[in-house]
Amino acid sequence: MDIALRPLLIEDAASIVAAEDDETVRWFSGGRSTVEGTRAYIGRLCEDAAAGSPKRAFGIWGDGECVGTIDYDPDVTDALDPGDVNISYGVAPWARGQGVASRAVVLLCEFLEGRDVGRRAAIRADTRNPASARVAQKAGFEELREARSTEEAGEDGVPVVFRVFVRPFAGQRQSCAS
Numbered sequence: 228m229d230i231a232l233r234p235l236l237i238e239d240a241a242s243i244v245a246a247e248d249d250e251t252v253r254w255f256s257g258g259r260s261t262v263e264g265t266r267a268y269i270g271r272l273c274e275d276a277a278a279g280s281p282k283r284a285f286g287i288w289g290d291g292e293c294v295g296t297i298d299y300d301p302d303v304t305d306a307l308d309p310g311d312v313n314i315s316y317g318v319a320p321w322a323r324g325q326g327v328a329s330r331a332v333v334l335l336c337e338f339l340e341g342r343d344v345g346r347r348a349a350i351r352a353d354t355r356n357p358a359s360a361r362v363a364q365k366a367g368f369e370e371l372r373e374a375r376s377t378e379e380a381g382e383d384g385v386p387v388v389f390r391v392f393v394r395p396f397a398g399q400r401q402s403c404a405s
């Protein structure tokens with residue numbers, strides 16, 4: 228599949244909702260979406276960006292179809308170090324297992340390189356979500372540590388534990404472990 232990223236547009240809302248399943252809700256979106264709610268969410272993202280928020284979200288396009296979303300947010304600090312740029316993603320169930328997420332992560336890292344957003348990309352994969360950890364590994368990230376969340380807890384109230392993966396931006400590769 229030929230993969231490309233495009234900034235999310237309000238008209239992508241229906242595709243995003245159609246691409247959602249229980250896994251997306253559990254690990255990525257945090258709740259069932261509606262088209263109206265997603266349109267409002269994308270509108271808020273645009274307003275926040277105009278007001279100075281550094282978070283950006285993209286549609287993942289595969290062969291001309293929106294098959295997922297990916298975003299970056301330098302303001303996420305939970306379990307991360309200063310300069311880390313958190314990346315999260317979700318892929319439609321019918322498009323999984325074909326390298327879509329790992330390709331999208333690589334494309335996003337390339338997009339971020341040279342932009343003054345931070346010193347490295349970071350992925351926090353819940354220890355119960357091996358598919359997400361595998362995406363980070365396939366995208367060339369190095370596993371840094373496990374870290375207990377100070378903001379997120381599971382259904383049982385126990386804090387989430389993340390596997391933290393990082394990939395320095397070009398020109399900063401030697402500083403991975405620092």
Ligand SMILES: CC(C)(COP(=O)(O)OP(=O)(O)OC[C@H]1O[C@@H](n2cnc3c(N)ncnc32)[C@H](O)[C@@H]1OP(=O)(O)O)[C@@H](O)C(=O)NCCC(=O)NCCS
Nearest residue numbers: 250251254317318323324325326327328329357358359361
């Ligand atoms: C995680 C997710 C984005 C992966 O998307 P994808 O397009 O299938 O990812 P890729 O094809 O690039 O890679 C997935 C890898 O995970 C592996 N994988 C999938 N399920 C797995 C599991 N239960 N245990 C271990 N590995 C698993 C796949 O085999 C593949 O690795 P391989 O190529 O070495 O075989 C997708 O499953 C998803 O949307 N899940 C719900 C949302 C989510 O978990 N988001 C992550 C939040 S950061």
